[in-house]
Amino acid sequence: MRAEELIQIRRELHRIPELGFQEFKTQRYLLNYIEQLPQTNLTVETWETGIFVRVEGTKGEKTIGYRADIDGLPLTEETGYAFTSDHKGQMHACGHDFHMTIALGALTRLAERPSEHHAVFLFQPAEEGPGGAEPMLKSEEMKKFKPDTIFALHIAPDLPVGTVSTKPGLLFANTSELFIDFYGKGGHAAFPHLTHDMVLAASSFVSHLQQIVARRVDPLDSAV
Numbered sequence: 001m002r003a004e005e006l007i008q009i010r011r012e013l014h015r016i017p018e019l020g021f022q023e024f025k026t027q028r029y030l031l032n033y034i035e036q037l038p039q040t041n042l043t044v045e046t047w048e049t050g051i052f053v054r055v056e057g058t059k060g061e062k063t064i065g066y067r068a069d070i071d072g073l074p075l076t077e078e079t080g081y082a083f084t085s086d087h088k089g090q091m092h093a094c095g096h097d098f099h100m101t102i103a104l105g106a107l108t109r110l111a112e113r114p115s116e117h118h119a120v121f122l123f124q125p126a127e128e129g130p131g132g133a134e135p136m137l138k139s140e141e142m143k144k145f146k147p148d149t150i151f152a153l154h155i156a157p158d159l160p161v162g163t164v165s166t167k168p169g170l171l172f173a174n175t176s177e178l179f180i181d182f183y184g185k186g187g188h189a190a191f192p193h194l195t196h197d198m199v200l201a202a203s204s205f206v207s208h209l210q211q212i213v214a215r216r217v218d219p220l221d222s223a224v
Contacts, residue, residue: 001105009033009104011083013097017072017090020126023049026070026100030123033104037111045141050132051123052141055110063118065147068103069096069127094128095155102153120145173224180205 016025027049034044034053041056050070054063077084077091085091100123107121122142126132136142154172159165182205184196217223 001108006101006105010097010101013100014081014083014092015086017085017087017092017097018049019074019090020071020128020130020132021049023070023125027051027123027125030070030100030104034107037108041114042111045144047136047139047141048132049125050136051121052145053107053121053123054145055107055114055119055121057114057116057118059116060118061116062149063120063145063147065120065122065145065150066103066106067122067124067133067150067152068099069124069132069152070100071096071126071128071132073128096127098155099153120147122150173222 013026013029016029018024018026027046030051031044031046034042034051043052043054043056045052072085072087072090072092073094074089075091075093076089077093103121103123107119110119122136124132124136153164156165165171182198182202184198184201185194187195213223
C-alpha cells in the first residue's frame, strides 16, 4: 500500500470515533475494507463490535496474533483539522485510528502475500473504558483461532519516524483501580459542627496520596 492510501484510511477512521462497545460504524468500515481484500486465505468473524481475521499461512507451523484497539474517547475535538471528528463529544485522541490503519496495512500485505505462519488480527473494542480485552480473549472465536502469541503496539509521536521501541517487561504504565468509600454523619448545612464533612475528608485523602510517590517509593523505581 502507498503512504497516501494509509493516510486516507487513518483520516476516515479519525472522523468516526465511537466509545467502547458502540463501535458500529467503525466495525462496518473495517469489514467493508476487509471484504475488498483477496479472500482466498481469509476467515473473518465478528465478536460484539470487534473483528477476528485469520490469514492462512503457507506452512502453518504457528499462529501469530496481532491486536489493534478500535474505540475512541469521550472528548470534544478542537484541532481544527479538515478531518476532525464527526461525532460530537467523541474523539480518537489516543491513536487508535493509527493502530487500526497499521493493522489494515499489515493485513493487506499478508492477504496478498501470506507468510509461512498463520496470522490472526484482533480488532478489539472497548480498550479505553469497559474493558474489551478480557472478554475477547475468553470468547469462543479466540478459542477457535488459538494464536500462539499476540503482539500489539502503541504509537509514540515523540520517537523519530520509522523507530520501533521495545524492552523486556513493562514499557508503558498500567492502570489499577481502587474504590474507596467515605462514611460519616450527615446533617444540615446550618449545623456543620454536628456533621462529618466527607468532601473535606476525601480531598485531604487525595492530597496525602500524592505523598506516596515522593516519600514511599524508591527514587530509582517508577511510579505515578
